[in-house]
Amino acid sequence: MITIKPLLFSLTFALLASTTAQAGEAPCKGRDATACSSDSLCAWVDGYTRKDGIKVRGYCRASGKAGNKDKVSVISPARD
Numbered sequence: 001m002i003t004i005k006p007l008l009f010s011l012t013f014a015l016l017a018s019t020t021a022q023a024g025e026a027p028c029k030g031r032d033a034t035a036c037s038s039d040s041l042c043a044w045v046d047g048y049t050r051k052d053g054i055k056v057r058g059y060c061r062a063s064g065k066a067g068n069k070d071k072v073s074v075i076s077p078a079r080d
Helices: 004-023 031-039
Strands: 042-046 059-062
Touching: 031 042, 031 059
Parallel strands: none
Antiparallel strands: 042 059
């Protein structure tokens, strides 16, 4: 049984790591401008040039509405 514990621990850690990575993926990442604009949870950011001269291509990102449905509001207790 002693040799099984390290194996079980390693498998559990690997499973948790892969689940966390998938949960953190952005739903809008990699979409083109058309697909991004058609989803209300996504927003298209036009390309731009940074101050240091590096050009950034346009990309799709979460509009901010995506995370709101799973958040639970917490009310702080009143202070005396």
